[in-house]
Amino acid sequence: MLVDSFGRVATDLRVSLTDRCNLRCAYCMPPEGLDWLPKPDLLTGEEIVRLVTIGVERLGVREVRFTGGEPLLRRELVEIVAATAGLSPRPQVSVTTNGIGLARLAEPLARAGLDRVNVSLDTLDREVFVRLAHRDRLRDVLDGLAAATAAGLTPVKVNAVLMRGVNEHEAVPLLRFCLDRGYELRFIEQMPLDAQHGWRREEMITADEILGLLKDSFDLTEDDPRERGSAPAELFLVDGGPHRVGVIGSVTRPFCGACDRVRITADGQVRNCLFATEESDLRTALRSGVPDEELAARWIAAVRGKKAGHGIDDAAFLQPARPMSAIGG
């Protein structure tokens, strides 16, 4: 198993399929984009499936989430999902996406064995979307969401990041929109993971503020905390339920003590924490022809060194060199 020195067991694997994205969300990357990873550095589809197989069959991974960058940009996505869903024991398979292209891909992905999607949606206003993401693609995202429901990729979860002076006024409309369509909305606190290093703690919208904005319009009651397990979101019943809204207070309400996640970047590095400053290279080992046992041993060692917490509140906190898009959110 993937156990760290504090006894936490990593069973939830996030695999980044590419660092490229077709949006330029301000909290993630600059409008001009980034220097993308060179193609030869990216794991091939076969290499990804080999690592996922080792994770599931040897190391106790029970949930696999494909992310990026934008995972729907990866041509082999349907095949990678099918191979993952075919593993034994079968893991839960999900994708985190901005939704662009989902209108076309939801059905084939569902047929390949995808269980669920998380779709990022920060605004319902086309102008705000263009200002925030620097692309005019709101319609594509909304179509993608509808297609996900139609394909049975449920519960469809929606991730929203609020930025002060940009979309904070949309907390209530976003929740109404999601309630009306049966999507489960989660607000994520903005984290210091942007490529521009523009994050300022005093500017971020905190979980307390988000809840304050929502409580003006909805009656929120805390859902049974035992239901939360290792999930990052604190869940609240909306107007008595059954619908819920989540708040992921990564910065102000860290949940590192219950973290069960481990990540593999698109270029084959194991990261034991979103905020880790060190990575363990599996790609070089993989390409040098080592057997699965050796790869598993390296992966186990990488997780063992996980720190107790992300340390954002420490005076010595250093933002990781890789931005969110290159880590895999």
Ligand code: SAM
């Ligand atoms: N492209 C896909 C998407 O848009 O969902 C997957 C990758 S994206 C990095 C995954 C999630 O991370 C998205 O919900 C996005 O909003 C969130 N995210 C990116 N940068 C963030 C930041 N600095 N703070 C909080 N969330 C962030």
